[in-house]
Amino acid sequence: MNKAILTTVFASSLLLAACAKKQPPANTEVPVNLLKVTKKTVLYYDKYPATTAALSQVSLLPQVQGAVTGIFFTEGTHVKKGQKLYTIDERLYKDAYDAAVANLQVSQGTLVQSQQDADRYDYLNKYNAVAKQLYDHAVITLQNAKNSVKSSEQAVKSAKTNLSYSTIYAPFDGTIGLSQVKLGNVVTVGTTVLNTISTDNPMAVDFVINEKQLPKFEKLQFAKKTIDSLFTILLPDGSLYPATGKMSVIDRAVDSQTGSITIRLVFSNPKGVLRTGMSCVVKVHNQDTEPQLVIPSKAVVEQMGEYFVYVAKDTLVNNPKAGADSAKNQLKQLRASEKKVQVGQTIGANVVIKSGIDEGERVVVDGVQTLHDNVQITTANKIGPSAGGKGGK
Known part of the structure; x- marks a missing residue:
């Protein structure tokens, strides 16, 4: 029984050995397509x-408070510098201006009277015909009248400025936007945005x-x-x-x-x-008119933010089938060499290479997905651009 089992095992081993001898050796060459690198004059942006x-650009803000009484432009259109845009109820400011003008006139009248009195007392004082105290009071009254006129003049200026603020004009030529207020809206000083105008x-x-x-x-x-x-x-x-x-x-x-x-x-x-x-x-x-290296973008591999291409190199390796003294003890093989490159502008399906490879070198443009450094490659079996790195017949 043991002898029969040994015989079966031995026969199986012979059968497996025979099958193994019939299998062809594995082909380690990776099929690729190569492109010779040349310089080209490129136009790109x-x-x-x-x-x-x-x-x-400026936001229009009111400088006086009141109700909007007029809008004088078409929204979203071009306006000219100095063009009237809005009016705010001016009645209060017109009344204040008129009152300031009236007060100025009173002050001016008082000044005329004080000037006359001062001149009269000055004349009498020269001849000692008036009490010194009366003369001094006349001089002081004249100075107060002058100061009162100055104060009234400033009040008129202020009232006039507020009155002018009741009309808003375009500060420069430009396009005005949508109005943020409508007729009758009450606006607040420095808070309510009327509109925005921009050059x-x-x-x-x-x-x-x-x-x-x-x-x-x-x-x-x-x-x-x-x-x-x-x-x-x-x-x-x-x-x-x-x-x-x-x-x-x-x-x-x-x-x-x-x-x-x-x-x-x-x-x-x-x-x-x-x-x-x-x-x-x-x-x-681009201002660079010198020819540049241009290759297909699909030939470039990105790894951790760095870029690489595979370049075909003719490499001599030992021939295991040749004897030690044979003249043909070395074989020429095509191998892929990984090179780090600096990429430039992408132009359609191509990319500019700033550095890392030289003109005349052959780069792998199809089949890069299955490559690694120093792997043996072949161009015997051409592959299509969409073959994903797998060899075709």
Whole structure:
């Protein structure tokens, strides 16, 4: 019985060994597609989210209290500097002004009388024909009359100013918004917002950059000559705004929390297309006219915020089938070498490579998903771009 079992086990082992000999050796080569790196002259724009803003904007607040008695503009339209916008009930302020003018006239009359008395007592005093006390009182009365006139004049100015505040005028040319008050509403000094007016031509466009890009924009700000289309914007509907812009201001400080800083551009806006608070995209034309290395974006692998590509290298390895003294004891194999690169602007399906590889090198553009450093690769079996790194027949 034991002999039969041993015979069965031995036969099974022979069968397994025979099957193992029939299996072909595993193919360790990873099929890939390669692309020879060349330099190209590229045209691209750096894009930044942006917001339009008025160069000047002010909230209209009443300087006197009272009911709104007149509104003299069309909401949302352009108004001119000095144009009448609102009137506030002026009756109280007109009465106060008239009273101040009347008081001034009384003070002026008193001054005339005091001046006459002072002149008369001065003449008599020269001849000792009047008591010294009466003369002194006349001089004092004259001075009080003069001070009273000055006080009355200031009261008239104040009353006139309050009366003028009952009419609100546009402080500059710009677009006025929706009125926050209606006819008959009572407004409070310095509290009630009547409306907001903002300049509309030219318009500012603000966007934020990283502090690392600051030297580039400082050069653009002070450059004596730049291309005409350096700054353009895309409107919210994706259309290109017809006018180009100019750099106006770089903010005074970098935000220490985000490491960013604001740049302000200025665009002409004769037709009022740009309105305050619009979202848009700033396009900054690249100034680099030198040819650059460009490869497909799919060839780049991102790992922990760093970027790598695989470059094909011809490598000599020992030939296990050749004898030690054979002249063919080494084989040439194609292997993938991982290289860290610095990427630049993305242009469609391609990306600019700033550093890390050289012109003429062959990079893996298909099949990178299954690669690792120094793995053997082959281009014998071409694979399609969508093959996901798996070899095709």
